[in-house]
Amino acid sequence: MPAKIDLAQVRFLLVDPNPMSLELTWDVLMMMGARAVRKTNTTDRAIEAMRSQPVDIAIIEWNTQPMNGLQFIEHIRTSPTSPNRLLPVLLMTARSEQQYVVQARDRGITEFLAKPFNVESFHKRLVSIIAFPRPFIDADTYFGPDRRRREDARYGGPERRLTAAQP
Amino acid sequence: MERKPTGRRARIIAPPQDLKRRAISATKGLNFDLSPQELAKIETAVHKSKDRFVKQVAEKLKAIRTTHHDAAANPGLRTAYFEMLRDESLAIKGLAGTFGFHTVTAIASSLNDFVLSRTEAGERQLLVIRLHIDMLYVLLGRAQQPMGGMRAETEGELLASFKILTAKYA
Numbered sequence: 001m002p003a004k005i006d007l008a009q010v011r012f013l014l015v016d017p018n019p020m021s022l023e024l025t026w027d028v029l030m031m032m033g034a035r036a037v038r039k040t041n042t043t044d045r046a047i048e049a050m051r052s053q054p055v056d057i058a059i060i061e062w063n064t065q066p067m068n069g070l071q072f073i074e075h076i077r078t079s080p081t082s083p084n085r086l087l088p089v090l091l092m093t094a095r096s097e098q099q100y101v102v103q104a105r106d107r108g109i110t111e112f113l114a115k116p117f118n119v120e121s122f123h124k125r126l127v128s129i130i131a132f133p134r135p136f137i138d139a140d141t142y143f144g145p146d147r148r149r150r151e152d153a154r155y156g157g158p159e160r161r162l163t164a165a166q167p
Numbered sequence: 168m169e170r171k172p173t174g175r176r177a178r179i180i181a182p183p184q185d186l187k188r189r190a191i192s193a194t195k196g197l198n199f200d201l202s203p204q205e206l207a208k209i210e211t212a213v214h215k216s217k218d219r220f221v222k223q224v225a226e227k228l229k230a231i232r233t234t235h236h237d238a239a240a241n242p243g244l245r246t247a248y249f250e251m252l253r254d255e256s257l258a259i260k261g262l263a264g265t266f267g268f269h270t271v272t273a274i275a276s277s278l279n280d281f282v283l284s285r286t287e288a289g290e291r292q293l294l295v296i297r298l299h300i301d302m303l304y305v306l307l308g309r310a311q312q313p314m315g316g317m318r319a320e321t322e323g324e325l326l327a328s329f330k331i332l333t334a335k336y337a
Binding site for chain 2: 003005007010018023024027030033088093116117119120123131134135140142
């Protein structure tokens with residue numbers, strides 16, 4: 001029997017300063033079967049919320065205050081006071097140009113979704129986060145999910161990682 | 168916070184499996200690839216919010232028009248006005264397409280590009296901004312019709328015209 005994904009078991013935190021966008025994401029998640037979805041419009045409140053109750057997935061906009069989405073991700077990944085450095089973070093933003101995607105990836109986002117989004121793409125990102133979690137890389141200049149999504153068979157250089165990735 | 172290289176090799180941390188264990192089920196929830204029925208059900212959430220979106224954006228555009236009028240008359244207000252335009256156009260760009268208003272997203276995107284790093288504007292630039300706002304208003308006014316009641320060719324010509332206009336008066 002093919003596996004299913006039960007979002008009723010997932011605790012979400014939404015961080016978005018735009019009330020309309022926040023409501024829409026909340027509505028879609030509830031329609032997908034989610035039950036534990038908290039909403040905040042600032043990153044300060046988001047950090048408070050993460051400290052008060054565990055969160056499984058954070059869904060954040062780029063245009064947040066007082067930290068922007070990138071600073072928020074950096075806080076999660078590298079701050080000594082981070083509530084959970086391994087927290088999966090989905091960044092949803094209308095800043096969809098490649099330069100923004102690269103910046104976000106290099107700060108340690110788990111998944112990126114360009115807005116305007118469609119329901120199917122949103123669901124695919126959630127499946128990827130939950131069903132196919134990637135190993136984390138702890139390097140001098142990066143802490144976050146493995147950015148290598150596939151093995152490059154043509155790579156002939158030295159292995160720069162301490163241990164091979166877990167299957 | 169900038170992290171400096173020390174030459175140590177990267178460490179690989181196995182991903183936590185707790186979430187996967189809890190949320191993957193054989194019987195409950197949605198398929199990994201949504202079935203047409205599941206997709207249609209979830210999309211009702213989007214359809215329900217559509218009218219609210221149109222109403223809220225129309226109100227925002229009304230407020231932007233007022234601010235535009237003030238900023239046109241008083242150059243001292245323009246920095247704050249451009250800031251407002253950057254935020255609002257990005258928000259409209261990011262939402263409209265989800266409701267099927269792809270032309271609205273394209274015009275909002277054009278406006279966002281036009282004001283992205285703008286610190287000053289002459290009469291022509293203000294006119295370009297005004298045309299974007301009016302166009303968004305018109306498209307939302309015709310929101311119940313597919314593609315804002317526009318034929319695909321007209322839509323293409325419209326977007327091409329805005330591209331020429333914004334490039335000429337950048």
